[in-house]
Amino acid sequence: MSDLSSIPVQKQDWPGTTADLRPAPDHGETSYAGRDRLTGKRALVTGGDSGIGRATAIAFAKEGADVAIAYLPQERVDAQETQRHVEATGRRCVLCPTDQRTQQANKELVRKVVSEFGGLDILVNNAGFQMAHQELEDFPDDQIERTFATNVYATFWLTKAAAPHLEPGSSVINTTSIQAFEPSTPLLDYAATKAALNNLTVNLAGELGPRGIRVNAVAPGPIWTPLIPSTMPQEKVEGFGSDTPLGRAGQPVEVATAYVYLASDEASYVSGTVLGVTGGKPVF
Structure with a gap:
């Protein structure tokens, strides 16, 4: 496992690529060893081309699951690398x-996965968009719409489309963030979406619980993915995560273990919770 204690200055164009990350x-x-905790399961992981999504897809597969990954078309190279692993x-x-910013796109995504796998057992709503700006006036007028459409609307639409296919024992896992608890002003719209997802997670757990479907969330802290150098100023990338x-x-693999736990039968009585993987930053 590479040392992340001193990440150097670097910059990428959005949405970034794994191959250019240093380290x-x-x-x-x-590094991940499976223990057959998801044998025979069928999973859909959005944002599965890189970062947390890639690590989760790999971990699920090593635990015995077949995995579908959704990603933006321009992230095809990274997606193919995930597929290879x-x-x-x-x-x-x-x-x-898939660009998940419309309800129809999410309906079609579920239709394709169910057609390929014959059903669905695990849904991971992980796709997300962020772009940091130092001043309120710097935020483009349409950015808040894009951020909410990607992070919140797509999670709602995809879960709604998937719900009829989820049997008792199925699991939905949303990706929130430490930003929901310790918001940074340069990420004010992103932080707001993650707080909304915490609330949505609890409500979905209440809604789907009587059907035997568990709904939880993982709240990562600073995790080293292409999202960081492609959406943040270079001076913020240097030393990223050192404030934990x-x-x-x-x-990413250190977060994937949380998704495996929540998707597995080991978490059979866990629903409506937010599990922090933050390096020690508080999640409450």
Whole structure:
């Protein structure tokens, strides 16, 4: 596992690519060992091309699940790399290029996955958009619409479309953020969406619980993914994560373990909760 205690200055164009990250992130390609906790499950992971989504897809596959990954069409190269690692475990990986900012796109995404797998057991709403700006006046007029459409509306639309296909014992997991609890002003719209997702998670748990469907969230702290150098100023990238009690950023694989737990039968009585993976930053 590469050392993330001193991340150097770097910049990428949005949406960024894994190959250009320095140091290289660990998605569990060789470091994660499965224990058959998701054998025979069928999962959909949005934002599965890189970062937390890639690590989660790999971990799910190593635990015995077939995985479909949704991603923006321009992230095809990273998505194919995720597919390569998933298929190396002997599991299936279905690629689903999708811009989730419309209800219809989410309906079609579910239709494709269910058609390929014959059903769905695990839904991970992980796709997200952020772009930092130093002053309120710097935020483009349409950015808040894009951020909410990607982070909140898509989560609602996709979960709604998937719900009829989820049987008792299924699991929905949303990706929120430490930003929901410790918001940064340069990410004010992003932080607001993550707070909304915390609330949505609790309400969905109440709504779907009587059907035997569990709904939870993972709130990552500073995790080393292409999102960081492609959406933040270079001076913020240098030393990213050093302000945590553990003194470093987290690896994507270190977050993926939380998704595995929440998706597995080990969490059979866990629903409506937000699990923080933050390097020591408080999640309450």
